[in-house]
Amino acid sequence: MAAIGAMPEIGGFRQKSRRSFVTLILTVLTSSQSILIVWSKGAGKYEYSVTTANFLVEALKCALSLVALLRIWRKDGVTDDNRLSTTWDEVKVYPIPAALYLYYIFAYVDAPGYQILKNLNIISTGILYQIILKRKLTEIQWAAFILLCAGCTTAQLNPSSDHVLQAPLQGWVMAIVMALLSGFAGVYTEAIIKKRPSRNINVQNFWLYVFGMIFNAFAIMTQDFDAVMNDGFFHGYSLITVLMILNHALSGIAVSMVMKYADNIVKVYSTSVAMLLTAVVSVFLFGFHLSLAFFLGSTVVSVAIYLHSTSKARR
Amino acid sequence: MAAIGAMPEIGGFRQKSRRSFVTLILTVLTSSQSILIVWSKGAGKYEYSVTTANFLVEALKCALSLVALLRIWRKDGVTDDNRLSTTWDEVKVYPIPAALYLYYIFAYVDAPGYQILKNLNIISTGILYQIILKRKLTEIQWAAFILLCAGCTTAQLNPSSDHVLQAPLQGWVMAIVMALLSGFAGVYTEAIIKKRPSRNINVQNFWLYVFGMIFNAFAIMTQDFDAVMNDGFFHGYSLITVLMILNHALSGIAVSMVMKYADNIVKVYSTSVAMLLTAVVSVFLFGFHLSLAFFLGSTVVSVAIYLHSTSKARR
Numbered sequence: 132m133a134a135i136g137a138m139p140e141i142g143g144f145r146q147k148s149r150r151s152f153v154t155l156i157l158t159v160l161t162s163s164q165s166i167l168i169v170w171s172k173g174a175g176k177y178e179y180s181v182t183t184a185n186f187l188v189e190a191l192k193c194a195l196s197l198v199a200l201l202r203i204w205r206k207d208g209v210t211d212d213n214r215l216s217t218t219w220d221e222v223k224v225y226p227i228p229a230a231l232y233l234y235y236i237f238a239y240v241d242a243p244g245y246q247i248l249k250n251l252n253i254i255s256t257g258i259l260y261q262i263i264l265k266r267k268l269t270e271i272q273w274a275a276f277i278l279l280c281a282g283c284t285t286a287q288l289n290p291s292s293d294h295v296l297q298a299p300l301q302g303w304v305m306a307i308v309m310a311l312l313s314g315f316a317g318v319y320t321e322a323i324i325k326k327r328p329s330r331n332i333n334v335q336n337f338w339l340y341v342f343g344m345i346f347n348a349f350a351i352m353t354q355d356f357d358a359v360m361n362d363g364f365f366h367g368y369s370l371i372t373v374l375m376i377l378n379h380a381l382s383g384i385a386v387s388m389v390m391k392y393a394d395n396i397v398k399v400y401s402t403s404v405a406m407l408l409t410a411v412v413s414v415f416l417f418g419f420h421l422s423l424a425f426f427l428g429s430t431v432v433s434v435a436i437y438l439h440s441t442s443k444a445r446r
Numbered sequence: 447m448a449a450i451g452a453m454p455e456i457g458g459f460r461q462k463s464r465r466s467f468v469t470l471i472l473t474v475l476t477s478s479q480s481i482l483i484v485w486s487k488g489a490g491k492y493e494y495s496v497t498t499a500n501f502l503v504e505a506l507k508c509a510l511s512l513v514a515l516l517r518i519w520r521k522d523g524v525t526d527d528n529r530l531s532t533t534w535d536e537v538k539v540y541p542i543p544a545a546l547y548l549y550y551i552f553a554y555v556d557a558p559g560y561q562i563l564k565n566l567n568i569i570s571t572g573i574l575y576q577i578i579l580k581r582k583l584t585e586i587q588w589a590a591f592i593l594l595c596a597g598c599t600t601a602q603l604n605p606s607s608d609h610v611l612q613a614p615l616q617g618w619v620m621a622i623v624m625a626l627l628s629g630f631a632g633v634y635t636e637a638i639i640k641k642r643p644s645r646n647i648n649v650q651n652f653w654l655y656v657f658g659m660i661f662n663a664f665a666i667m668t669q670d671f672d673a674v675m676n677d678g679f680f681h682g683y684s685l686i687t688v689l690m691i692l693n694h695a696l697s698g699i700a701v702s703m704v705m706k707y708a709d710n711i712v713k714v715y716s717t718s719v720a721m722l723l724t725a726v727v728s729v730f731l732f733g734f735h736l737s738l739a740f741f742l743g744s745t746v747v748s749v750a751i752y753l754h755s756t757s758k759a760r761r
Contacts, residue, residue, distance in 0.1 A: 247738070270756070271586075271753075271756075274749050274752060274753060277745065277749055278749055281742045281745045281749075282746075284738075284742055285600050285739070285742045285746075288603065288738065288739055288742075290605055292738050292739075293738050295738060296736075296737075296738055421611075422608050422611075423562070423599075423603065423607050423608050423611055424600070424603055424607075424739065427596045427599055427600045427603075430592065430596045431593060431596050431597075434589050434592055434593055434596075437589060438586075438589060441585070
């Protein structure tokens with residue numbers, strides 16, 4: 132029965148390759164998402180209600196989770212781990228990430244300088260990851276995480292970045308609150324998904340997205356009720372809007388997969404690499420120029436990834 | 447005889463604190479050197495011949511080495527290791543660093559963008575350190591070194607830095623040649639000084655500086671012969687010129703000490719920290735503003751120092 136001894140090895144390899152696969156998919160989706168945003172900005176201001184688009188994203192994710200579940204039920208039958216019915220005890224914490232994301236959208240500030248401060252969520256994710264998930268990052272992993280934050284910020288430096296240093300205290304507080312909200316939402320989602328490892332990810336996603344739909348319906352009513360009533364739900368939608376909704380839905384599912392099979396740390400690395408990838412692709416697509424700061428930032432991010440991976444290997 | 451067992455411990459501590467001391471002195475001197483340069487630039491263009499100042503720096507270092515030797519001879523008597531007389535076999539390689547520095551001065555380009563490329567000498571020092579001194583840097587130390595280079599460059603970013611990306615191939619070749627020259631000179635000096643560890647550092651310095659004087663006399667004759675003949679050797683000297691000569695002489699000796707008791711890697715870290723220190727001090731002295739890029743670069747340099755020091759501790 133030597134095969135049994137070999138099993139964990141194979142399981143480890145499978146798990147590792149699944150983790151790599153979902154991470155790769157997330158990176159590509161996040162990157163193409165940014166490219167769609169740049170493209171849509173070229174086409175002029177947002178004409179549609181962002182809240183309706185967010186609602187559709189949640190609805191689409193819900194539908195995709197159901198489709199996946201139907202296939203699984205047909206193949207494996209309904210089990211305790213993949214049945215859709217749930218208990219209040221299981222889902223009572225599920226609204227928390229959705230509520231946090233909603234707060235995040237309300238708090239959202241799009242001033243040019245604040246783009247830079249968004250990178251603070253790398254640090255907040257690391258801190259909350261340790262506190263909430265009680266998983267320790269090694270000193271080298273922390274060094275790598277600080278480098279990741281500094282590298283991403285460096286890569287995004289532009290002549291107006293220094294304004295951020297003159298930002299009022301209120302702006303800093305807002306940025307830190309936003310970083311904490313987004314970090315907390317991410318880490319809390321991982322806590323929910325990892326709480327019952329054997330539970331099918333599609334069921335977990337389904338219920339998470341149901342609450343996402345509810346909270347986004349609330350956002351439509353408070354923010355865009357008049358616009359939707361007067362101009363219709365789909366007013367201002369274009370091909371690019373549809374593509375962005377599709378992309379957001381798929382990346383949302385990819386994020387969930389990364390939370391299930393990897394963790395928030397991997398997610399942060401993945402989105403950071405996506406940011407660099409976007410810039411490189413934009414050179415070819417939109418004739419963007421890469422700055423020296425971008426090269427320096429990318430170098431620092433690459434070293435951060437290297438340090439994180441060697442540190443993991445030693446564990 | 448338990449004391450013998452304890453000896454290396456005490457020796458190790460002494461050596462370590464001496465290494466820390468000379469490194470600290472070098473950092474402070476390098477930093478005040480940059481501050482003097484900024485100050486003197488405020489006072490207008492260089493009025494004096496730089497070659498004569500360089501000559502005086504070498505002469506002063508020579509004199510200071512002799513004074514130190516006189517004190518040592520009076521205290522310990524003349525030994526094989528501290529006598530001034532030497533053999534051709536010992537000093538035949540001594541002219542090499544001086545000659546390299548001279549080439550470096552001739553090749554020197556002071557275009558605004560090239561300031562950025564100067565940081566390449568961090569990488570060239572690391573490479574030549576491995577090749578010439580045959581001492582291996584660990585992977586983490588290399589990662590730290592790349593971060594040091596990226597961090598220093600980031601800290602110096604300014605709106606005109608991107609010009610460097612448009613520099614012609616010739617400019618890049620020149621920058622790389624300069625980085626190699628300066629790296630080679632530094633590493634070769636270490637090789638010379640470390641070749642005979644028991645040899646008194648002041649004797650080694652004395653002979654190195656004698657060749658420095660000879661090469662700088664040659665530079666005066668080829669570059670500033672007319673100016674010196676017409677206006678005199680000390681034409682255009684001011685208080686600040688004298689302070690700069692004093693400072694260069696003392697930092698030159700500090701560099702030698704670092705080479706003897708530490709190495710080129712420590713020297714590179716020391717000058718990098720000095721660069722950051724200079725910027726911070728300039729805020730108070732000259733009302734400079736620190737950019738966001740400076741903060742990011744300093745963060746990366748700090749992580750580099752941390753990584754280098756933990757990596758050393760594990761050796």
